[in-house]
Amino acid sequence: MSSEAREWVWGHSSSRGAARLVLLSIADRVADEQCVSWASLSSLAKRTRASVSTVREAIDRLVDAGELEQLDDLVGPQRSTVYRLPLAAKAVAEIAEDQDADQAPAQGREVTSTLRISALRRCGIRPREVPESPARVRKPAVPESGRSRRKPAQGRAGNRHSNVPETGTQNRSEPDLNRRYSSGGAAVASAAEWQVDPATHTWARQQGHLDRLGEQGLQAADAKWxxxxxxxxxxxxxxxxxxxxxxxxxxxxPARRNLYAVPDGGHRPAHGMTRTEAHQAALLAALDEPTGTEG
Incomplete structure (x- = not known):
């Protein structure tokens, strides 16, 4: 019967543009002579290549023109909207009655508005479920009293925690609020802010690093770190x-500040000398030392 509904749209509908495409898409799903169909806004938008708002406006124009009815008491597959083409249904009924030789022409007669729901069920169209009475319908997630089962929050007389702000981010792990705390509760700081704690200093002494480096060497290592x-x-x-x-x-x-020999037999402190100069001075001093083979 979808072909008869489409033929009526092509030949008799006064719709134009997007409204005509929407009506043809609805007529394409007509199952019987009742000219009842179902469709969702998204499916109509996909089939007509139009936006959902355009489809909605087209349906409003078709309803105002009397070429389309929206049956709110019925629901289609996947809870889609159910429509009826009343003028197409009237034309189909008149053609059927004209073809029946035992009945007089039905021209000018109105088509009954009573729908055969049993025939529509085969197409997945069924009556919309309506609650029997508000008193018998219960929502399992809501108590009968209408109140939430959650324990109500106690009234606040003030800020119970003086070290926690009343507003703002409460996650202690977020550095923008307080970068001194982490999720584990340990203090967080940069390398420049961190100070050698007594336990670490005791470790350096017990492991012999303080004796090996000396107090100044340990300070130099700390500065380099x-x-x-x-x-x-x-x-x-x-x-x-x-x-x-x-x-x-x-x-x-640190390197020991030894005195390096110089060519004149004297000594000059290593302070002020580069490493290369010190090595050269030591080599020249070794060459000038007597070996016992001189003539």
């Missing part, structure tokens, strides 16, 4: 302490 870690992201105190200990354990003791 902070320089190399300046661009690192903030870490916890435990992480910085472990990294600092690893750095100190690999640090070499």
């Amino acid at each position: 902070r320089l190399h870690r300046a661009d690192w992201k903030p870490r916890s105190s435990d992480a910085w302490a472990a990294d600092w200990r690893s750095w100190v354990a690999r640090e070499h003791p």
Whole structure:
């Protein structure tokens, strides 16, 4: 029967443009002579290559023109909207009655508005479920009293936690609020802000690094470590302490300030001399030393 409905649209409908395409798409799903069809706005938009708003406006124009009815008491497959083409249904009924020789022509007679729901069920169209009465319908997730089962929050007389702001981000792990805390509760700081704790200093002494490097050497190693870690992201105190200990354990003791011999037999302190100059001075001094073979 969809072919008869489409033929009526092509030959008798006064719709134009997008409204005509929408009506043809609806007529394409007509199952019987009742000219009842179903469609969703999204499917009509896809079939007509139009926007949903355009399809909605086209349906309003077709309903105002009397060429389309929206049957709100019925629902189609996947809860789609059910439509009826009343003028097409009237034309189809008149043609059927004219073809029946036992009945008089039905020209001018109105087509009954009663629909055969049993025939529509074969197409997936069924009556919309309506609650029997508000008193018998219950939502399992809502108590009968209408109130939520959640325990109501107690009234606040003020800020119970003086160290927690009343507004703003409450996640302690977010650095924009308080970068001194992490999700684990350990202090977070940059390498420049981190200070050697007593436990780390005791470790350096017990491991012999303080005797090996000396107090000044240990300070120099600490300054070098902070320089190399300046661009690192903030870490916890435990992480910085472990990294600092690893750095100190690999640090070499400072070079001793020995006196290097000079060619004139004197001595000059290494302070103020580069390493290359010191090596050259030592080599020349070794060459000038007597070997016992001189004649």
